[in-house]
Amino acid sequence: MINQSIKLKILILPASLALVVIVIVFFIKPSFFDMNEKKKILSEKQSQLDSLNGQGQKIKELKSDWESLGDEKTLVQIALPESENMDIYISELTSKASRSGILLSDVQKEAVLAGSENAENLPYVCSGSSEAFPGSTQGGIPAETAAGAPAPANDLSNSTSPSNNCLKMVKISIMAKGTWEQFLDFFKYLEDMNRISNVDKVVVAVESQSQEQQSSNLLSINISMNAFFKKGRQAGDIMFAAGPATPVELNQKAIEKLKEVIYAPYAAPLVSPNGERNIFK
Amino acid sequence: MVTNINLSSPEVAEKRTLTGKSALILSIVLFAIVAAAYAAIIFLKSRYESQEKKVSAAIAEKQGEMKGSSFSDALDFQERLNLLDKVVDDHPYWDDLFVKMGSYMIPEVRLDKFSGTKDGAGGGLVEITGTAANMDALSRELILLKDLPGVDSFEFKQAGEKIVQGTDQQSGILFSVDLKMNQSAFQK
Numbered sequence: 001m002i003n004q005s006i007k008l009k010i011l012i013l014p015a016s017l018a019l020v021v022i023v024i025v026f027f028i029k030p031s032f033f034d035m036n037e038k039k040k041i042l043s044e045k046q047s048q049l050d051s052l053n054g055q056g057q058k059i060k061e062l063k064s065d066w067e068s069l070g071d072e073k074t075l076v077q078i079a080l081p082e083s084e085n086m087d088i089y090i091s092e093l094t095s096k097a098s099r100s101g102i103l104l105s106d107v108q109k110e111a112v113l114a115g116s117e118n119a120e121n122l123p124y125v126c127s128g129s130s131e132a133f134p135g136s137t138q139g140g141i142p143a144e145t146a147a148g149a150p151a152p153a154n155d156l157s158n159s160t161s162p163s164n165n166c167l168k169m170v171k172i173s174i175m176a177k178g179t180w181e182q183f184l185d186f187f188k189y190l191e192d193m194n195r196i197s198n199v200d201k202v203v204v205a206v207e208s209q210s211q212e213q214q215s216s217n218l219l220s221i222n223i224s225m226n227a228f229f230k231k232g233r234q235a236g237d238i239m240f241a242a243g244p245a246t247p248v249e250l251n252q253k254a255i256e257k258l259k260e261v262i263y264a265p266y267a268a269p270l271v272s273p274n275g276e277r278n279i280f281k
Numbered sequence: 282m283v284t285n286i287n288l289s290s291p292e293v294a295e296k297r298t299l300t301g302k303s304a305l306i307l308s309i310v311l312f313a314i315v316a317a318a319y320a321a322i323i324f325l326k327s328r329y330e331s332q333e334k335k336v337s338a339a340i341a342e343k344q345g346e347m348k349g350s351s352f353s354d355a356l357d358f359q360e361r362l363n364l365l366d367k368v369v370d371d372h373p374y375w376d377d378l379f380v381k382m383g384s385y386m387i388p389e390v391r392l393d394k395f396s397g398t399k400d401g402a403g404g405g406l407v408e409i410t411g412t413a414a415n416m417d418a419l420s421r422e423l424i425l426l427k428d429l430p431g432v433d434s435f436e437f438k439q440a441g442e443k444i445v446q447g448t449d450q451q452s453g454i455l456f457s458v459d460l461k462m463n464q465s466a467f468q469k
Contacts, residue, residue, distance in 0.1 A: 023315050028318060039329050042336065049340050049343065055347065056343055066358050123401075198368065277386065281391055
């Protein structure tokens with residue numbers, strides 16, 4: 001009896017222990033690691049979904065804010081149109097010129113070359129105009145990116161394909177003649193144009209005068225201006241890779257700034273009363 | 282008379298030995314535990330898999346919804362605002378600079394040419410050429426110009442007698458100066 005028991009002990013227990021070890025090593029351990037991997041993936045996807053839900057909520061709020069806007073939509077649309085809209089722009093310019101009494105002698109559209117000084121200087125401007133360079137590999141890429149700097153963070157407020165994340169620039173050169181007061185008036189009008197334009201370069205010179213005249217009241221003016229446009233976003237252009245902390249709120253500050261520029265009350269330029277004077281006379 | 286005497290101590294007498302039956306039971310229990318652990322792992326794995334599929338589908342659906350046209354207008358508007366914000370920050374006010382400059386020009390000095398160029402940093406370079414009545418007026422003007430608000434650096438380039446064409450008469454001192462302006466010079 002004792003011998004039988006010893007035999008069973010010798011046979012069954014070690015064999016079963018060995019089998020258990022084999023099962024653990026070849027089945028349980030890989031499955032356990034596999035399970036942990038699945039758990040990790042699930043946890044990552046869950047957090048991605050949570051993040052997307054958070055973003056979705058914010059975008060819904062953004063949409064609701066956007067829908068509640070009134071004239072501001074038109075204001076932004078005019079300030080930054082979807083195409084060059086040169087006809088409307090020139091019309092506004094000539095209207096400002098006639099209101100100030102200045103005589104426009106020449107208006108030219110200048111080419112904005114890829115990698116040009118201006119395109120490189122302004123980080124929000126695409127480095128090349130797609131119209132000017134349809135085959136350019138750099139066309140439509142923000143200046144920063146084209147210059148080799150890291151691309152902007154891919155957040156929701158700037159979450160577009162690179163070609164959509166910058167502005168196209170139209171450069172206009174104006175030549176005009178007028179008096180000092182008209183010239184100051186013209187600048188006042190240019191500064192609050194509906195189409196946002198930034199004066200880049202100004203050259204003012206006293207008109208060439210005859211020998212009899214001691215000084216001329218007439219000034220010749222050469223102004224270089226930058227206007228901007230941005231093509232509309234197509235549905236599906238958006239890439240969502242932002243975290244839940246990314247601010248997706250309507251940029252009310254920008255609307256206020258825009259209103260300050262466009263709706264600035266006109267005030268005649270101060271000349272003389274406070275000591276200021278015509279610097280060309 | 283036979284007398285059975287247990288010579289082992291009471292502790293030894295109570296100690297159970299592992300019988301074949303108990304070894305079998307122990308093995309079966311061990312197998313049962315291992316099988317249960319394996320089954321639990323397989324169950325959890327398949328559960329995670331099915332949950333992952335559901336979450337992936339929810340992500341795809343959410344992304345599809347967010348990429349849809351219903352939000353694109355609002356997002357496009359937001360993007361325009363962000364870009365406009367930068368453009369407006371860069372908006373220069375040249376007339377203020379001219380008027381300010383007027384306060385820093387003495388009556389004996391007038392400009393013949395003003396050339397200003399903005400740079401990407403918000404500042405700019407102003408090159409002026411003018412005529413002063415005499416050297417004394419010019420020196421006073423140069424001192425005054427250095428104090429013009431928004432001037433970062435001042436570079437005097439040249440000054441010389443201005444001769445009226447056709448005559449040999451001097452009509453003042455012709456001078457040119459470069460002013461490196463900072464961003465505040467172009468702001469309201």
